[in-house]
Amino acid sequence: MEKYKVVVIGSGPAGLAAALESFKNLDDKKVLIIERDKFLGGILNQCIHPGFGLHYFKEELTGPEYAHRFIEQVIESQIEYLTETHVIDITPEKEIVAVNKKGLKRIKADSIVLAMGCRERTRGAIITPGTRPAGIFTAGQAQRFINIEGYRIGKKAIIVGSGDIGLIMARRLTLEGIEVKAVVEIMPYSTGLRRNIVQCLDDFGIPLLLSHKLVKIHGRYRVEGVTIAKVDFKLKEIPSTERFIECDTVLFSVGLIPENELSKKAGIVLDMRTGGPVVDNTFSTSQKGIFACGNVLHVHDLVDNVTLEAQTAGRYAAMYSQYPELFENNIYINIVAKEGIKYVVPQKLNKTFVQPFVLRFRVDNFYKDAVVTISNAGKVLIKIKKSILTPGEMESIEISQKILSQLDFSNDIVVSLQNI
Amino acid sequence: MQKNKVTCILCPRGCTIEKKTQGDTFEFSGFGCKRGLEWAKEEFTNPKRILTTTVHVKSGEIEFVPVRTNVPIPKEKIFEAISILKGIEVLAPVEIGSVIVKNILDTGADVVATRRVGKKDSSDD
Ligand SMILES: Cc1cc2nc3c(=O)[nH]c(=O)nc-3n(C[C@H](O)[C@H](O)[C@H](O)COP(=O)(O)OP(=O)(O)OC[C@H]3O[C@@H](n4cnc5c(N)ncnc54)[C@H](O)[C@@H]3O)c2cc1C
Ligand code: SF4
Numbered sequence: 001m002e003k004y005k006v007v008v009i010g011s012g013p014a015g016l017a018a019a020l021e022s023f024k025n026l027d028d029k030k031v032l033i034i035e036r037d038k039f040l041g042g043i044l045n046q047c048i049h050p051g052f053g054l055h056y057f058k059e060e061l062t063g064p065e066y067a068h069r070f071i072e073q074v075i076e077s078q079i080e081y082l083t084e085t086h087v088i089d090i091t092p093e094k095e096i097v098a099v100n101k102k103g104l105k106r107i108k109a110d111s112i113v114l115a116m117g118c119r120e121r122t123r124g125a126i127i128t129p130g131t132r133p134a135g136i137f138t139a140g141q142a143q144r145f146i147n148i149e150g151y152r153i154g155k156k157a158i159i160v161g162s163g164d165i166g167l168i169m170a171r172r173l174t175l176e177g178i179e180v181k182a183v184v185e186i187m188p189y190s191t192g193l194r195r196n197i198v199q200c201l202d203d204f205g206i207p208l209l210l211s212h213k214l215v216k217i218h219g220r221y222r223v224e225g226v227t228i229a230k231v232d233f234k235l236k237e238i239p240s241t242e243r244f245i246e247c248d249t250v251l252f253s254v255g256l257i258p259e260n261e262l263s264k265k266a267g268i269v270l271d272m273r274t275g276g277p278v279v280d281n282t283f284s285t286s287q288k289g290i291f292a293c294g295n296v297l298h299v300h301d302l303v304d305n306v307t308l309e310a311q312t313a314g315r316y317a318a319m320y321s322q323y324p325e326l327f328e329n330n331i332y333i334n335i336v337a338k339e340g341i342k343y344v345v346p347q348k349l350n351k352t353f354v355q356p357f358v359l360r361f362r363v364d365n366f367y368k369d370a371v372v373t374i375s376n377a378g379k380v381l382i383k384i385k386k387s388i389l390t391p392g393e394m395e396s397i398e399i400s401q402k403i404l405s406q407l408d409f410s411n412d413i414v415v416s417l418q419n420i
Numbered sequence: 421m422q423k424n425k426v427t428c429i430l431c432p433r434g435c436t437i438e439k440k441t442q443g444d445t446f447e448f449s450g451f452g453c454k455r456g457l458e459w460a461k462e463e464f465t466n467p468k469r470i471l472t473t474t475v476h477v478k479s480g481e482i483e484f485v486p487v488r489t490n491v492p493i494p495k496e497k498i499f500e501a502i503s504i505l506k507g508i509e510v511l512a513p514v515e516i517g518s519v520i521v522k523n524i525l526d527t528g529a530d531v532v533a534t535r536r537v538g539k540k541d542s543s544d545d
Contacts, residue, residue: 048486048534050470062472064486064535068516147474150484175473175502195429199469202427203495387433 004030004080005321006314007096007109009087009262011035012042013303014294014310015115016070019079021314022113026322032107033074033081034098040074040081041067042117043140044303046147049168055304066303090266092287110321111289113313114263114277118256118295123217126160126254130217133224139169139253146176154249158226159183160214162190162197163392164301166253171200173251181245182207184214184228186235189366191392193301213237214250223248256299266290273343274298280332280348281357283313284320288327291317298345298360301394305360312357326352333409340364340417341372342391349413354404359397361415363389371418372397377408389417426463428456439464468492472534475505475520480512480537487520489529497525505531512539 006022008015011033023031039045044052047063054060057069074081082100089097096107120138135154137145139161145151157178159166162185170180183201188211190197201208209228215237216227230241258276260268269286271278276297277285285292293313294306320327332348342364346357359374367389374382374397381403389395407413428435428451435452437460446464451457462468470492474484493501501524510520514537521531 045535048472048474048488050472050488060470062486062488062534065516068535147486148482148484150474150476175498194427194434198427198429203469 001095001106001108003108003110004032005110006031006113006317007107007111008033008113008115008314009090009096010042010115010117010294010296011037011040011081011083012115012117012294013044013067013070013306014117014296014313015042015113016040016067016074017307017310018113018115018291018293018314018317019081020070020073020077021311022318022321023077023079023314025315025318029079031079032109033079034085034087034096034107035081035083036086038084040071040083046140046144047168048147049172052303055302056307063303070307087262090262090290092267092290094289109289110324111291111317113310113317114285114290114292114296115294115310116259116262116296118258118299121252121255121257123250123252126214126252128214128217130226131219133217133219133222135219135223135249136217137249137251139165139251142251143169143172146172152176152178154178154223154247156181156247157249157251158214158228158245158247159251159253161185161253161255162192162208162210163253163255164192164196166251167192167196167200169251169253170206171204174204174206178249180204180206181247182209182228184209184212186211186213186231188233189390191390193392215242217250218244219248223250226250256295258296258299260296263292263296268292271343271347273337274345276345278347279345280330280350280353281346281355282316282319282327282350282353283309283346284316284327284350289317289320289324291320298343301392305394305396308358309360316353333407333412335359335413335415337361338414338416340367340370341415344415349407351409354407356398356400356404359399359415361395361397362393363391363395363417366390367417367419369420371420372415373418374399374403374413374415376406376413377411379406379408381406385420423464426460428452428459430456430459467495469495469498471498471501471531473502473505475531475533476509477514477537478509478511479540480514481540482537485510485514485520485537486534487531488534489524489527490532491529493524493527493529497527501525501527501531512537 044063044067052066085100293310344361
């Protein structure tokens, strides 16, 4: 069986950054990246629009350009990688089973970094009645068909969901000569960035129908249209507000879920709220020596944050593979999300590694003029005023050495939000 | 289309900035800061966008190469630029950054490749 110090599963921005950082921190530079697709780069290869790297590179790059910078470094460092190779199993003992054209492959790793990204929720996830004709796609699938394979996927489309991916696809379809009749959003607000609403919808006069729901899909062989309706504040359909819209294509952009089939097989404890593994500030999962970062851990809106997080995960994965004894008998304190906070990552602070880290979280609703506090043993350690907080934007707070030195380690760290 | 209201995209506050015409002069209101005002002035008079799309590649390991304008181009030229790019085919290999169309529609912007595309490997399948 082949042996590696660190094996990274997935080669999106998370996998690439984790591999590079592991490599830098290892004496015996045995690092391997395994990717099921034909190319390195992950989802970024199909995200040809600008909007990547503003924080990390202070420049606005497209997805492939952002990925390229890391792929170059991987190639220059001669980090080993396998493409068109699908990992089908990992064990708590850190044995990896992968399959490719040559057959089955078993690999032993001292530590593993999970960086498999996420998958899209589908029509089924929001239970949409109607027939099952051709012409129904998830937004990311349509993006791949158009941007990579070059297919024309339809003529007149409806997009369900107004997060960034839905908005970006509205513009992309329009540029491809496909008429986007409307973007339908069940919530009274869009979770997409404002600049995407302006530049993807307003620029082309595409209507955004807030508080509207897709009620039914019509069509026998190909989509012939959809029925939509207004919803009340309980998100329930308001009778007699139904409206038929003729179209031949429906795109669903209704959320992403971390890809955690492998994590489950390895017996890793998952967090119900993020959908990804529970990790500590070293990005270690509940299985010693298995780390997680990027969208497999929690769904990110900005790739820059994925890169930063993955670098930390990669550094600790390298440390684990060389000095596993440091990770023995670890004791943690919990980091808990309370009022107004939907989730926090990491969920635990490892007492062996009390080093500054970034706490990332999302709020559970729209808030204006609110205060986010971080407290411990009844004492407020950090208080940050925010004029606007939205569930669509991930927030970050630095936990500095100074804050860490004030911690009472027999108590939880609590993150919560108060209106002012 | 002449608009007199824009939403500022520079920061999460998202101010709605309004333009009022008084004779020959304009008055702006609703902006939360100076940076936003400058942005809005440009947006009212000459809105520009970066254009990204794909272009056909011949004999490449993939069939389409993603491209972008290296600087923003006037918004009203976007569709014209797209139709030019639709009619183009480049030959692999393509380097990231190689110029696909120079000074497209006299906008001063070059259309460049945003991904490297190697030659098709015949031993591929
Ligand atoms: C449509 C869309 C638009 C976006 N727009 C923006 C934007 O404008 N700006 C921005 O900053 N961010 C944007 N993002 C977010 C950003 O792209 C992601 O946060 C980031 O790419 C996540 O990186 P990742 O490495 O975790 O996952 P991915 O990039 O998804 O990579 C995961 C990789 O793992 C591989 N993999 C999965 N399972 C296995 C397995 N079992 N074996 C082998 N390989 C496997 C996959 O093939 C994939 O290559 C967008 C995301 C999407 C989906
Ligand atoms: S005008 Fe200033 S404060 Fe208002 S959204 Fe623009 S940048 Fe933000």
